[in-house]
Amino acid sequence: MKxxxxxxxxxxxxxxxxxxxxxxxxxREGIDVGKQSSWSKLVPAEQIEQAxxxxxxxxxxxxxxxxxxxxxxxxxxxxxxxxxxxxIPHAENWNPRAKQWRWEVNLIGSKQLNAFCxxxxxxxxxTGILEQLQLxxxxxxxxxxxxMAHALREHARERIGKTAATRLGANLVSGLFGLGAVGDxxxxxxxxxxxxxxxxxxxxxxxxxxxxxxxxxxxxxxxGVTLWQKMGAANKGAPPQWLSTHPAGTAxxxxxxxxxxxxxxxxxxxxxG
Numbered sequence: 001m002k003x004x005x006x007x008x009x010x011x012x013x014x015x016x017x018x019x020x021x022x023x024x025x026x027x028r029e030g031i032d033v034g035k036q037s038s039w040s041k042l043v044p045a046e047q048i049e050q051a052x053x054x055x056x057x058x059x060x061x062x063x064x065x066x067x068x069x070x071x072x073x074x075x076x077x078x079x080x081x082x083x084x085x086x087x088i089p090h091a092e093n094w095n096p097r098a099k100q101w102r103w104e105v106n107l108i109g110s111k112q113l114n115a116f117c118x119x120x121x122x123x124x125x126x127t128g129i130l131e132q133l134q135l136x137x138x139x140x141x142x143x144x145x146x147x148m149a150h151a152l153r154e155h156a157r158e159r160i161g162k163t164a165a166t167r168l169g170a171n172l173v174s175g176l177f178g179l180g181a182v183g184d185x186x187x188x189x190x191x192x193x194x195x196x197x198x199x200x201x202x203x204x205x206x207x208x209x210x211x212x213x214x215x216x217x218x219x220x221x222x223x224g225v226t227l228w229q230k231m232g233a234a235n236k237g238a239p240p241q242w243l244s245t246h247p248a249g250t251a252x253x254x255x256x257x258x259x260x261x262x263x264x265x266x267x268x269x270x271x272x273g
Contacts, residue, residue, distance in 0.1 A: 030266055031212040031259060043161040045097060045154065049120035052156075056104070056122035063108050070107035070127075077107040080125055083141050086217040087148065088121075093216075094152040094209060113234060117147035119156055133230045138214070138223035145210030145219075153209060155202045207252055208259055215263040218270035224256040 063069040070077045084105045091098035101121035111128040123144065129135070135143070150156070198206075207224070215221045232249035 030216075031208045031262055043157050045119070045157060048154075048157045048160065049101070052118035052120050052122055053102075056118055056124075059108075059124070060106060063106075068109035070109065074107060076125075076127065076130055077105070079137070080107060080123075080140065080144070081105045083137060083144060083217075083219075084123060086219075087141060087145060087213050090213050090216040091121075091148060091152055094149070094213075095154070098152060113231070115143050115147050117144075117151045119151050119154070121148075121151060123147065132234060133227075135227070135230075136223060138220040139227040139230070141214040141217065141219035142210060142221070142224045142227050145213035145217075146206045147210070148213060149206035149209035150198060150202065153202070153205060155198050155206070159198070204252075204255060207255060211256060211259065212263050212266065215267040216270055218267065221256070221260060221263045221267055225253050228252050228256070 060069060072078075084103065088098075088103055091101075098121065103121035103123070105123045105125075108124055108126050110126040111132070112126045113129045113132060115123070115125040115129055117123045125140075125143075129143070130140070133139070211221045211224055214223075228249045235249075
């Protein structure tokens with residue numbers, strides 16, 4: 001038997017016996033943003049998700065009291081939930097915990113151009129962003145994917161862990177959370193989960209991960225370009241990139257366009273069914 005044939009047979013045997021090892025050597029299809037930060041490991045995901053669920057429930061209660069919470073039969077809410085239903089099955093590719101999350105999608109009556117997804121899959125959109133920007137389903141999917149990416153990549157957990165370690169020392173923080181104590185840092189920063197601002201790096205990463213999530217769900221990732229064009233038109237006079245945690249619209253569009261070749265095949269495949 002020739003050496004090449006023997007090597008081929010060995011490779012096949014390894015593929016059967018060690019599928020994980022062979023898979024690890026393959027190039028991942030789609031976006032590659034690297035590993036998550038180790039800072040997040042200082043804080044148990046369960047505690048962050050529990051805090052987020054409590055704050056989300058309180059937000060819904062306050063919105064309901066102000067008659068700002070859209071009913072289940074609201075056309076825009078039904079639209080949002082239908083889009084989420086297509087994207088969510090692809091979430092666990094980025095975070096295995098997502099399979100266990102109790103996902104929620106709600107719509108709040110407000111003129112704000114905003115949407116978010118808290119740890120544990122708690123999503124909310126404001127009517128302002130849908131109505132003022134006249135978003136298409138593809139553009140909504142890009143926003144939703146972006147916000148889901150923050151939760152899937154655990155950006156809030158990372159920030160809280162990093163802040164706690166800076167203040168108290170990594171060993172002390174690890175010991176506190178390891179014993180199940182919530183800790184002062186989680187109480188203080190966890191209360192800001194609804195309004196937490198992320199770094200430019202987090203925002204850029206979420207753009208890319210969100211673009212892939214939307215593409216795998218069959219939404220056109222090129223909508224990211226039109227989305228940020230609309231955002232730019234609605235936010236004229238916004239501060240330059242170096243004065244904001246959010247990358248400038250032009251920078252985001254350039255990043256999206258540069259990465260379209262990686263996700264267009266996923267979108268085209270999803271559209272073919």
